[in-house]
Amino acid sequence: MTIRLASRLSRIKPSITLAVTQKAADLRAAGKDIISFGAGEPDFETPDHIKDAARKALVHGASKYPAVAGIPILRDAICKVTNEVHGLDVKPAQVLVSSGAKHSLFNLFLALLDPGDEVIVPAPYWVSYPEMVRLAGAEAVCLKAHADKGFALDPAELRAAITDKTRALILNSPSNPTGAVYDRKLLQEVADICVEKDILVISDDIYRQLIYGAEYVSIASLGPEIAKRTILIDGVSKAYAMTGWRIGWTVGPVELIKGMNMIQGQSTTGATHIAQIAAAQALIGDQGCVEEMRKSFDARRKRMVELLNQIDGVQCQEPKGAFYAFPDFSSFIGKKTPSGQSMSDDVALATYLVEQGVAVVPGSGFGCPGFVRLSYASSMEEIEKGLGWLKTALAALS
Numbered sequence: 001m002t003i004r005l006a007s008r009l010s011r012i013k014p015s016i017t018l019a020v021t022q023k024a025a026d027l028r029a030a031g032k033d034i035i036s037f038g039a040g041e042p043d044f045e046t047p048d049h050i051k052d053a054a055r056k057a058l059v060h061g062a063s064k065y066p067a068v069a070g071i072p073i074l075r076d077a078i079c080k081v082t083n084e085v086h087g088l089d090v091k092p093a094q095v096l097v098s099s100g101a102k103h104s105l106f107n108l109f110l111a112l113l114d115p116g117d118e119v120i121v122p123a124p125y126w127v128s129y130p131e132m133v134r135l136a137g138a139e140a141v142c143l144k145a146h147a148d149k150g151f152a153l154d155p156a157e158l159r160a161a162i163t164d165k166t167r168a169l170i171l172n173s174p175s176n177p178t179g180a181v182y183d184r185k186l187l188q189e190v191a192d193i194c195v196e197k198d199i200l201v202i203s204d205d206i207y208r209q210l211i212y213g214a215e216y217v218s219i220a221s222l223g224p225e226i227a228k229r230t231i232l233i234d235g236v237s238k239a240y241a242m243t244g245w246r247i248g249w250t251v252g253p254v255e256l257i258k259g260m261n262m263i264q265g266q267s268t269t270g271a272t273h274i275a276q277i278a279a280a281q282a283l284i285g286d287q288g289c290v291e292e293m294r295k296s297f298d299a300r301r302k303r304m305v306e307l308l309n310q311i312d313g314v315q316c317q318e319p320k321g322a323f324y325a326f327p328d329f330s331s332f333i334g335k336k337t338p339s340g341q342s343m344s345d346d347v348a349l350a351t352y353l354v355e356q357g358v359a360v361v362p363g364s365g366f367g368c369p370g371f372v373r374l375s376y377a378s379s380m381e382e383i384e385k386g387l388g389w390l391k392t393a394l395a396a397l398s
């Protein structure tokens with residue numbers, strides 16, 4: 001029997017990030033030595049004091065359904081952190097805890113968007129934004145951020161992209177994949193446009209604590225009018241090395257949170273109880289662990305960018321946040337391998353590179369063909385070794 005799949009599946013593509021990670025895993029399983037710069041997760045372990053909180057919670061019976069919106073101690077901690085970071089005065093009724101920030105975004109789009117609605121997605125973008133917007137039946141309108149302007153949005157181009165169907169703009173600063181961090185002046189201009197045009201801002205702050213020599217500016221802090229229109233997405237995955245615990249959250253207007261709560265209540269219910277207790281500990285506990293990991297990422301970032309820029313034909317800007325380098329590899333497109341295999345695009349190039357032992361993610365998955373993304377959330381030894389292999393593999397193209 002042939003299964004007829006829902007037509008909504010034809011609106012989305014599989015994640016290229018996961019495809020490269022899978023290819024690397026397959027080659028590794030076949031015995032090949034692979035260095036992966038593909039994954040979007042810290043290589044650190046979750047700090048011990050967070051694991052301990054989870055262990056204790058389990059002993060004390062945190063094994064029942066939690067409230068759909070999240071356990072009170074976590075929602076209180078989220079309010080405290082949000083109010084400190086964004087200069088707001090949010091209350092627990094404005095918070096919904098979900099199974100990771102990805103799940104928060106998914107609930108958000110389902111609660112917010114109707115067919116025909118448009119969401120502006122600056123490109124390069126995190127692979128899942130356009131697909132999730134499409135799954136909700138709406139249209140993702142990609143707005144190119146220019147590499148020669150540090151991948152910053154152009155306010156005039158933003159204004160021109162807004163139509164009467166535009167519901168929201170997605171902001172992701174620091175950005176996955178570019179590491180770009182938006183400065184105060186640009187954010188003020190963006191905020192003024194969004195207030196004037198009366199559209200929402202979805203601020204995905206998942207990398208906000210991983211910044212190097214730049215300032216994190218919250219768009220919600222730029223005045224009451226933009227604060228009213230800002231929906232904050234955040235979580236513990238990246239800053240606390242807690243990707244597998246699956247805890248993220250949304251902070252927004254009460255009526256939106258109620259709508260999202262209804263969707264979550266009819267689908268996944270509350271996020272894992274023990275993981276919520278661990279996430280609360282991450283937010284309430286000592287923040288020294290975040291600073292330690294940030295410093296380590298910073299050292300790796302500098303080394304990776306230095307090594308990339310030493311390769312002939314590669315240009316890499318200095319990322320100011322997150323844990324990704326996003327170099328321009330376009331000078332290799334059109335070249336051939338010694339065996340005559342053509343590098344017709346960045347996907348062919350990434351496929352060749354993983355076969356040479358180095359996994360990177362092609363930029364076209366992020367709406368930016370010709371570039372590749374390398375995660376520096378790997379050890380310094382792997383960075384040194386992998387970049388050496390990369391240099392050799394690229395030098396073999398002609």
Ligand SMILES: Cc1ncc(COP(=O)(O)O)c(C=O)c1O
Nearest residue numbers: 040100101102126176235237248
């Ligand atoms: C920009 C961005 N937003 C959200 C997420 C989702 O994070 P979580 O692990 O909390 O679902 C990711 C994960 O890669 C990301 O890069």
